[in-house]
Amino acid sequence: MFENLSYLALQEYWWAIVSLLGSLLVFLLFVQGGQTLLYTLGKTENEVKVLANSLGRKWEFTFTTLVTFGGAAFASFPLFYATSFGGAYWVWMIILFAFIIQAVSYEYRSKASNWLGTKTYDTFLYINGLLATLLLGTAVATFFTGSDFLINNMNQSFWQSPFKGLELAFNFGRYATYINLSLGLGVFFLARVLALLYFMNNVDDKAILERARKKLIPNAGLFLVFFLFFLINILVISGFNYDPVTKIINMESFKYLHNLLDMPVVLILLLLGVVMVLWGIYRAAFAYDKCGRKAIWFSGGGVVLTVFALFLMAGFNHTAFYPSTYDLQSSLTIENASSSKYTLIAMSYVSLMVPFVVAYIWYAWKSLNNTPITQKEMEEDSHAY
Amino acid sequence: MEHFNLALVDWSRAQFALTALYHWIFVPITLGTSFIIAIMETIYVKTGDEMWKRITKFWMTLFGINFAIGVATGIILEFEFGTNWSNYSWFVGDIFGAPLAIEGIMAFFMESTFIAIMFFGWNKVSKGFHLTSSWLVAIGSNLSALWILVANAWMQNPIGMHFNPDTARNEMVDFWQILFSPTAVNKFLHVITSAYTYSALFVIGISAWYLLKKRDVTFFKRSMVVGATFGLIASLFMILTGDESARQVFRVQPMKFAAMEGFYYGETSAPLVAIGLFESVPNPQNPKAKEWAAKIEIPNMLSYMATLDPHAFVPGIHDLVHGNKEQGIVSYYDRITRGKTAIQALADYKVAKKANETNKANASLAVFKDNYKDFGYGYYDDPHNLIPNVPLTFYSFHTMVGLGFLFVLIFILTLIYVVKNKISNKKWLLYIALWSIPLGFLAQEAGWMVAEFGRQPWVVQDYMPTLTAVSNIDHTSVMITVLLFTITFTVLLIAEIKIMLKQITGFKDGGH
Numbered sequence: 072m073f074e075n076l077s078y079l080a081l082q083e084y085w086w087a088i089v090s091l092l093g094s095l096l097v098f099l100l101f102v103q104g105g106q107t108l109l110y111t112l113g114k115t116e117n118e119v120k121v122l123a124n125s126l127g128r129k130w131e132f133t134f135t136t137l138v139t140f141g142g143a144a145f146a147s148f149p150l151f152y153a154t155s156f157g158g159a160y161w162v163w164m165i166i167l168f169a170f171i172i173q174a175v176s177y178e179y180r181s182k183a184s185n186w187l188g189t190k191t192y193d194t195f196l197y198i199n200g201l202l203a204t205l206l207l208g209t210a211v212a213t214f215f216t217g218s219d220f221l222i223n224n225m226n227q228s229f230w231q232s233p234f235k236g237l238e239l240a241f242n243f244g245r246y247a248t249y250i251n252l253s254l255g256l257g258v259f260f261l262a263r264v265l266a267l268l269y270f271m272n273n274v275d276d277k278a279i280l281e282r283a284r285k286k287l288i289p290n291a292g293l294f295l296v297f298f299l300f301f302l303i304n305i306l307v308i309s310g311f312n313y314d315p316v317t318k319i320i321n322m323e324s325f326k327y328l329h330n331l332l333d334m335p336v337v338l339i340l341l342l343l344g345v346v347m348v349l350w351g352i353y354r355a356a357f358a359y360d361k362c363g364r365k366a367i368w369f370s371g372g373g374v375v376l377t378v379f380a381l382f383l384m385a386g387f388n389h390t391a392f393y394p395s396t397y398d399l400q401s402s403l404t405i406e407n408a409s410s411s412k413y414t415l416i417a418m419s420y421v422s423l424m425v426p427f428v429v430a431y432i433w434y435a436w437k438s439l440n441n442t443p444i445t446q447k448e449m450e451e452d453s454h455a456y
Numbered sequence: 457m458e459h460f461n462l463a464l465v466d467w468s469r470a471q472f473a474l475t476a477l478y479h480w481i482f483v484p485i486t487l488g489t490s491f492i493i494a495i496m497e498t499i500y501v502k503t504g505d506e507m508w509k510r511i512t513k514f515w516m517t518l519f520g521i522n523f524a525i526g527v528a529t530g531i532i533l534e535f536e537f538g539t540n541w542s543n544y545s546w547f548v549g550d551i552f553g554a555p556l557a558i559e560g561i562m563a564f565f566m567e568s569t570f571i572a573i574m575f576f577g578w579n580k581v582s583k584g585f586h587l588t589s590s591w592l593v594a595i596g597s598n599l600s601a602l603w604i605l606v607a608n609a610w611m612q613n614p615i616g617m618h619f620n621p622d623t624a625r626n627e628m629v630d631f632w633q634i635l636f637s638p639t640a641v642n643k644f645l646h647v648i649t650s651a652y653t654y655s656a657l658f659v660i661g662i663s664a665w666y667l668l669k670k671r672d673v674t675f676f677k678r679s680m681v682v683g684a685t686f687g688l689i690a691s692l693f694m695i696l697t698g699d700e701s702a703r704q705v706f707r708v709q710p711m712k713f714a715a716m717e718g719f720y721y722g723e724t725s726a727p728l729v730a731i732g733l734f735e736s737v738p739n740p741q742n743p744k745a746k747e748w749a750a751k752i753e754i755p756n757m758l759s760y761m762a763t764l765d766p767h768a769f770v771p772g773i774h775d776l777v778h779g780n781k782e783q784g785i786v787s788y789y790d791r792i793t794r795g796k797t798a799i800q801a802l803a804d805y806k807v808a809k810k811a812n813e814t815n816k817a818n819a820s821l822a823v824f825k826d827n828y829k830d831f832g833y834g835y836y837d838d839p840h841n842l843i844p845n846v847p848l849t850f851y852s853f854h855t856m857v858g859l860g861f862l863f864v865l866i867f868i869l870t871l872i873y874v875v876k877n878k879i880s881n882k883k884w885l886l887y888i889a890l891w892s893i894p895l896g897f898l899a900q901e902a903g904w905m906v907a908e909f910g911r912q913p914w915v916v917q918d919y920m921p922t923l924t925a926v927s928n929i930d931h932t933s934v935m936i937t938v939l940l941f942t943i944t945f946t947v948l949l950i951a952e953i954k955i956m957l958k959q960i961t962g963f964k965d966g967g968h
Contacts (some may be wrong), residue, residue, distance in 0.1 A: 128572050139561060145537065145545065149625075150549075153543070156537075158927075160929050164539060167531060175528050175952070183958045184954050185955055224806050224810070410550045414554055414627065424561055431566075432569050439573065439581075
């Protein structure tokens with residue numbers, strides 16, 4: 072089946088899969104967003120416990136999606152994996168550190184004899200929520216703004232900045248930094264918005280829900296400001312185009328705007344996604360009694376479509392998805408960074424399992440979420456976090 | 457070698473070793489206890505006896521505590537291939553990346569989805585669905601072990617690939633050969649059965665503590681029966697697969713095999729040093745310096761273990777370094793020369809290709825192909841740098857093997873006495889069972905030291921030395937992250953142990 076596809080078609084297929092995983096990851100970052108709201112929405116110990124447990128039953132999905140995103144990127148675009156992870160060392164290390172401290176926090180936060188104390192683990196959760204969203208967003212923005220690296224003729228990569236990736240978020244003398252940070256902050260506030268919608272769906276506690284509704288508009292407003300700043304900027308900046316025949320990379324004005332116009336399906340996905348995100352927020356804020364509980368599915372679906380479209384904009388239509396601003400010809404494209412045809416074919420067969428995986432996740436999720444979490448349930452559940 | 461930043465190599469290795477060491481404290485326990493829990497829950501569902509449900513929940517709590525910190529250390533391992541070993545990630549990413557991705561799609565999602573049902577679904581889903589979830593968690597966690605071990609086995613025995621000079625990397629040509637290579641199959645079976653053994657020791661050790669304290673005796677006798685039965689079966693398989701693993705190592709990594717056995721000079725009808733003590737630490741620059749202070753040998757056993765022929769020739773370290781014409785062994789000196797030829801031919805090919813000099817490119821490519829199987833040796837000048845740390849590998853191997861046999865004995869005795877209902881009177885055995893928990897950990901770490909120190913200096917056997925695999929970063933950055941992770945992991949380890957001990961010692965079965 073996949074053997075009949077061209078090498079380029081397989082590379083596009085795998086870019087679409089990596090993009091889908093990336094977009095699911097951004098949706099699932101609602102867990103991180105929720106972690107930054109534990110003490111904003113929870114005013115008593117029991118309320119915080121309800122919120123932590125609501126998130127604690129989902130955190131592994133986010134974690135696993137991140138790991139699978141990394142694995143899929145490694146398998147399908149190993150030169151990207153080697154260049155980005157080996158180059159932007161400190162950015163990735165900080166992100167990983169944030170996930171290490173998250174992984175133990177739910178399980179240990181309320182266990183007897185927890186040496187570090189519940190507050191410490193909740194602080195770990197806050198740090199994870201802040202850094203993971205901010206830095207993952209910043210890292211993704213470099214797909215459009217570029218980084219300084221060189222690839223030699225043996226395909227070894229050499230990052231040029233001694234700050235090893237930190238310059239992408241903190242070099243304020245460069246305009247690209249503001250674009251990068253705007254996506255980082257946009258993802259941070261988006262994660263909080265999604266978390267608020269998730270709590271509305273998953274928690275049955277009047278006081279918490281009242282606070283969640285109050286926090287929705289301010290967080291949505293900040294998300295929109297940062298996201299629109301990012302989106303407008305990438306639509307007007309020059310992008311990294313490559314010639315499909317010679318593979319030579321050149322700068323093209325309004326490249327990403329051209330990509331949207333050249334790929335109307337992607338444009339529709341982007342617009343549909345944005346509308347769905349806004350619709351979900353609107354319904355939760357102003358028509359909660361009618362369908363506020365379902366708002367997470369509108370906005371969550373919208374996030375998946377929007378981020379998916381952004382990834383496709385970055386990698387399709389002869390665009391370098393991981394551009395080098397140090398040496399243009401070192402920029403990575405889905406053609407020069409990918410695995411061999413054989414590996415992509417083998418991996419494509421494995422990808423046929425994805426619908427099956429999605430189906431059992433949906434079934435398990437539904438089974439656990441039949442009834443929202445309550446404070447009473449926390450008192451009865453011996454394994455509550 | 458002078459071109460390489462050896463400090464960076466050392467710190468990168470230290471970081472990976474540190475992460476793997478902490479990861480492997482917790483993960484083997486979860487691999488086995490996931491099955492033990494599923495077995496216990498199956499008994500509960502079959503019998504309807506509520507005590508089995510409480511037993512399941514008790515071990516599930518301990519599983520959860522271990523699982524969390526295993527996940528925390530696991531994420532770092534995957535991403536360190538990129539952050540610290542980026543040249544490796546490109547050189548073999550076409551092959552190595554695939555198992556990691558499959559691990560995520562097939563195993564991690566199964567594990568993370570059903571673990572939520574396992575912990576929180578008791579009152580939300582049917583008994584049957586809950587039991588299925590517990591089994592799926594066990595299967596998912598063991599599947600994740602399969603894929604990462606397939607990847608590791610490929611590094612020890614790289615097959616099913618060819619080198620593409622245009623992309624300067626190895627590319628997969630046969631997925632099934634990689635998945636079902638004898639090294640992969642043996643490694644997987646040996647590692648998981650050893651993990652099951654360690655898990656079973658964990659279960660019988662904690663149960664023994666309760667019996668010593670005369671607390672919840674029936675509850676923990678039942679736990680002990682499941683643990684000891686599971687452990688006995690697992691440990692017997694562990695010994696069988698270990699035996700075959702040794703033969704695999706002999707075939708594909710003869711230097712590692714020689715280091716495991718402290719075997720310097722090859723001979724026919726080679727004896728096995730069952731117990732040995734080096735007189736002094738051998739100097740890798742001059743292997744002749746090694747002598748035994750004491751040893752107990754089994755005649756012909758090494759030849760038999762390596763080849764199933766008690767009179768076969770087994771090469772020693774000296775034969776591999778200096779060659780042995782009689783036995784058809786090419787010396788490391790010659791392999792280094794060939795490796796250098798391959799490296800130069802690849803560089804010449806790249807230059808000729810860029811200049812569109814087709815004939816010259818083809819000639820260089822032909823030279824390269826002739827010498828590629830010794831490619832990695834070309835990065836060295838002195839063949840003695842190709843010898844792993846012999847005492848460390850030898851002692852680790854012998855510790856692992858010795859403890860493995862001891863564990864079988866512990867499981868047999870435990871099972872006999874618990875079935876005869878005399879275990880409470882055998883305090884000596886209960887103390888041994890309790891102290892076998894740290895011994896199990898020691899055996900696990902020793903096993904990994906054999907696997908990973910023994911294969912040095914290779915990250916991919918014969919093709920890629922560790923020193924060429926690192927990322928192009930400054931060693932200070934890595935030094936800082938090593939420090940950061942050491943502190944973090946140690947703090948989390950202390951937290952984990954304190955919580956675990958409290959959960960264990962504070963438990964009282966409320967079902968009476």
